[in-house]
Amino acid sequence: MGKLLVNVFLVTFLVFLGHNVEGLGVNWGDISSHKLPPKDVVKMLQENGIKKVKLFNNDETILNSLAGTGIEVMIGISNQLLKDLVNPDVAKKWVKENVTRYEPKSPKGVNITLVGVGNEPFLRDYKDTLTNVTGPALENIQNALNDAGLGDTTKATVPLNADVYLSPSWNPVPSGGFFRADIIDPLNYILKVLNKNKAPFMVNIYPFLSLFYGNGAFPFDYAFFDGVSNPLKDKDGVEYTNCFDANLDTCAAALAGAGYGNMTIMVGEMGWPTDGNNYGNVTLAEKFYKGFVSYLAKGKGSPRRPGNVEAYLFALFDEDRKSTLPGNFETHWGLYYDDGTPKFPLDLHGNKKTLVSVPNVEKLSKKWCVIKPDVKNFTDLMTYACDRADCTPLTNGSSCQDINDAAKASYAVNAYFQNNQQKADSCNFEGKATVTTKDPSQGTCNFTIGFKSLTSLSPSPSPLPSSDHSDAKAPSSSSSSASPSTPKVLAFTSMGISFLVSLFFM
Numbered sequence: 001m002g003k004l005l006v007n008v009f010l011v012t013f014l015v016f017l018g019h020n021v022e023g024l025g026v027n028w029g030d031i032s033s034h035k036l037p038p039k040d041v042v043k044m045l046q047e048n049g050i051k052k053v054k055l056f057n058n059d060e061t062i063l064n065s066l067a068g069t070g071i072e073v074m075i076g077i078s079n080q081l082l083k084d085l086v087n088p089d090v091a092k093k094w095v096k097e098n099v100t101r102y103e104p105k106s107p108k109g110v111n112i113t114l115v116g117v118g119n120e121p122f123l124r125d126y127k128d129t130l131t132n133v134t135g136p137a138l139e140n141i142q143n144a145l146n147d148a149g150l151g152d153t154t155k156a157t158v159p160l161n162a163d164v165y166l167s168p169s170w171n172p173v174p175s176g177g178f179f180r181a182d183i184i185d186p187l188n189y190i191l192k193v194l195n196k197n198k199a200p201f202m203v204n205i206y207p208f209l210s211l212f213y214g215n216g217a218f219p220f221d222y223a224f225f226d227g228v229s230n231p232l233k234d235k236d237g238v239e240y241t242n243c244f245d246a247n248l249d250t251c252a253a254a255l256a257g258a259g260y261g262n263m264t265i266m267v268g269e270m271g272w273p274t275d276g277n278n279y280g281n282v283t284l285a286e287k288f289y290k291g292f293v294s295y296l297a298k299g300k301g302s303p304r305r306p307g308n309v310e311a312y313l314f315a316l317f318d319e320d321r322k323s324t325l326p327g328n329f330e331t332h333w334g335l336y337y338d339d340g341t342p343k344f345p346l347d348l349h350g351n352k353k354t355l356v357s358v359p360n361v362e363k364l365s366k367k368w369c370v371i372k373p374d375v376k377n378f379t380d381l382m383t384y385a386c387d388r389a390d391c392t393p394l395t396n397g398s399s400c401q402d403i404n405d406a407a408k409a410s411y412a413v414n415a416y417f418q419n420n421q422q423k424a425d426s427c428n429f430e431g432k433a434t435v436t437t438k439d440p441s442q443g444t445c446n447f448t449i450g451f452k453s454l455t456s457l458s459p460s461p462s463p464l465p466s467s468d469h470s471d472a473k474a475p476s477s478s479s480s481s482a483s484p485s486t487p488k489v490l491a492f493t494s495m496g497i498s499f500l501v502s503l504f505f506m
Contacts, residue, residue, distance in 0.1 A: 023310040025052025034453035038065035074114035091140035120161040135189035155199035165254035177253030204269035225291030245302040271314035276329030278397035286344040328392040369417035369427035370410040378409035389415035400445035418450035
């Protein structure tokens with residue numbers, strides 16, 4: 001009998017543990033020069049037991065690959081469409097073309113459960129251009145979903161940045177949270193729509209950015225989940241040992257103050273980069289993710305919001321075409337490298353099974369492009385290569401910062417070479433570079449090998465001897481993308497320390 005009780009307890013515990021982590025999803029972005037086949041990515045998601053995916057658009061190929069899988073899908077509407085969606089007829093057409101056609105209620109269809117209407121539209125740098133159109137656009141999309149008979153299973157929401165709420169300077173604790181005064185009316189409009197339709201309030205929370213922009217003032221340990229010796233004390237003896245709980249409860253207090261204390265909060269983005277900054281590295285990313293997954297598995301929640309927390313990790317893959325204006329870490333948010341290889345072991349379900357790679361990825365040959373030993377001037381070729389490939393690992397605080405100038409030049413030309421699928425004429429650089437089969441990686445600096453991709457950029461040759469390429473300067477990887485960079489202002493009120501920073505994100 002005692003053995004039976006123990007077994008029942010273990011089974012119950014494991015089910016409970018798995019149930020809690022099932023609230024975890026991933027953001028699947030596609031601002032990359034080389035993309036993996038969506039059908040293979042979906043196989044990887046299934047192998048890893050990932051049951052929720054958040055997209056920033058409504059890519060047909062990706063959505064078709066998700067059909068029949070049962071994976072819960074959130075699709076996105078760009079900010080550029082919000083003004084058009086103020087027209088109910090436009091909203092109905094959008095829902096018909098981007099939701100209804102995928103048959104979200106059919107077992108064979110795409111299980112679209114959420115529609116993101118815009119992305120962080122209340123950022124201060126938008127200068128109110130989206131303030132008064134976001135609410136009507138949200139309402140029209142949700143009404144169109146309702147009219148299509150989908151409103152009970154597909155909800156519309158607005159992913160917001162954490163700068164929409166804060167705590168007062170005279171009471172900088174989570175319980176003092178309130179919404180920004182300049183957006184209170186349009187935000188109340190959104191809250192009424194969400195509440196009426198039982199849709200979640202979605203916010204993006206980034207402990208990494210609180211640490212990064214704290215410039216040494218933000219307590220390092222508060223960004224993680226290991227506990228601290230000096231917790232932040234709120235009223236009634238409530239203590240906070242990490243900034244995620246503090247941020248989440250500041251949001252909860254703001255919602256309660258607005259009259260929506262029971263509204264579901266969902267975290268739309270949450271992650272840690274692995275390169276491009278002193279704090280952005282694989283070691284700290286692994287520490288953060290393992291701590292967060294363990295946090296979710298416990299099912300404890302935050303002091304003001306006990307219980308399961310639903311969150312989407314940011315992001316699934318590195319995206320080498322993202323803007324680096326916010327920081328050189330922007331191209332390194334992925335749990336996976338762009339070739340579908342996990343960066344570190346991570347057990348998402350408490351079953352000692354770590355992340356598996358994307359299947360069927362064919363790596364290119366084991367060869368690299370390097371600078372010839374007699375070359376002494378690297379400036380021009382590095383400029384050329386780094387304007388066309390991601391060289392952020394060479395910057396201060398990054399994984400390749402400590403290698404010498406010649407090695408940095410080799411890294412740059414190799415990045416360009418791999419980005420061009422190892423085409424023979426992409427490793428020349430006026431005769432200054434050559435191909436080698438000896439791996440030039442050293443220390444933490446990894447000279448990557450590319451992979452075969454059907455979606456690579458059109459290859460361009462490196463400068464040849466005597467060639468005139470004075471007008472051949474391409475947009476840098478920090479500015480080339482599928483869409484123009486969008487200004488952001490982020491406000492962080494975490495652990496009693498407020499940070500206001502101006503950013504430019506994709």
